[in-house]
Amino acid sequence: MTAFDEAALDAAYRKALAAEKAGRAEAAATGYRACLEIDPEDHVGARLRLAALGLGEAPASAGDAYVTTLFDQQADAFEDILVRQLGYGVPGLAAEALSRLGFEHFDRGLDLGCGTGLVGAALDGRVDEMLGVDLSENMVEIAFDGGAYDHLYIGEALEFLEEFEEVEPFDLILAADVLPYLGDLSPLLARVAGRLAPEGLFVASTETFGEGASNGAGGESGFAVGRDHRFHHGEDYVRAALEAAEFTILAFEPITVRMQEGRPAPGHLFVARRGG
């Protein structure tokens, strides 16, 4: 990690947030740009906030420093808040979708952004060898304690797909509630396809454009950073990206990802097979 002045970042970030809360978007944007001057790695997610305000270009992803900071902080409370309070159930929905399609057993699975291990738990007993990777060490520690993975790695998903030294392919790759931290899905899909066995499956969820969630920048058919600072992907965009990466879509279902400010956060769950 590059050293930066934490006190200066904290002060600039608080000032920017206060301006944003007061509805002074230009002043907030100036503040977020100041955060980036102090900390170009962007631990506070200033680039996402600028994009959500419509005053900065959407970054390629939420950024490793921001994701790591966010989930390292949230790890201990993650399951209580997300699952028990907000009704998050994507791992179970992914497991059910696979069963509905008749896929009960897998030789080798990879869970991208495995977090605390909810996907591993939902698929427990159905995958002979299960690997997980996540940027957040604190999340991975909880997954480790859960015991549903054979191997866990701390790292960025796309880098892992590119650099993992084992060449044996996977017949199942999953990403549950991880695509909202990635913008353009094409680089991810190309790497996933490269790691899947022929006819291997990719199962993932997205968030889409719910009422009030998006700043509208991406339109229904693209992707954009929403007001919640996550990427929202339109159905047409995801379908086209999967087809361009030579996946066959076996299922593409509307889901509620979780509750968000008292309303269901809409998304999609898809199961796609490598190859035509």
Ligand SMILES: C[S@@+](CC[C@H](N)C(=O)[O-])C[C@H]1O[C@@H](n2cnc3c(N)ncnc32)[C@H](O)[C@@H]1O
């Ligand atoms: C909302 S949590 C979901 C965790 C888990 N998949 C589940 O369904 O419970 C998102 C997780 O993705 C991880 N993540 C986000 N972007 C990532 C990336 N580019 N590479 C690796 N992990 C990432 C975060 O650290 C976090 O643990």
